[in-house]
Amino acid sequence: KAGVTQTPRYLIKTRGQQVTLSCSPISGHRSVSWYQQTPGQGLQFLFEYFSETQRNKGNFPGRFSGRQFSNSRSEMNVSTLELGDSALYLCASSVIGRNQETQYFGPGTRLLVL
């Protein structure tokens, strides 16, 4: 089975712009979660989608949004980029997202905001 894929792998944007990141989960996985990783804050949960519905949300401003399509692929969008949004954005998928179920991660998208 192919693993979780994320596109693009690297991205450079300027302040005020918006960005869309894409994640394709492992085939058959219906739960997709997004995490932000920075040197200062570590790994922080953004949101989780299951069957096209946001099921869980972390403590991030409304500039961060996401969606999931009927084929379980997910996108996250960040509007009005700030310097502090520079981070590694990781997507993870699991079958249905139960708490004792392993999440498998993609390679991440490195976003640099100038």
Next chain:
Amino acid sequence: AQKITQTQPGMFVQEKEAVTLDCTYDTSDPSYGLFWYKQPSSGEMIFLIYQGSYDQQNATEGRYSLNFQKARKSANLVISASQLGDSAMYFCAMRVMNYGGSQGNLIFGKGTKLSVKP
């Protein structure tokens, strides 16, 4: 509050020796999952091993084993026969049911940077 604590920011180990990476967790939920991930410099999070809160035996996966001490709320990762390719960041994580009844997200520790010396 739910929390994962990894007290070792960095560790060194000689190639072919065993090493233990510490992890303690805090939750009042009786049902939870504990995970260890490896993150090389490339950035990808690689799943290593899983331990369920109701599992009676410690989990093992090849050279990885998880020393699960429920009463002490610890879930240490043991890597046997270290290899140069084991040099990476290692994260302990936990997932519990949300108070609202929905499935929770992964909560990560700060990580331990392991360096394997030849």
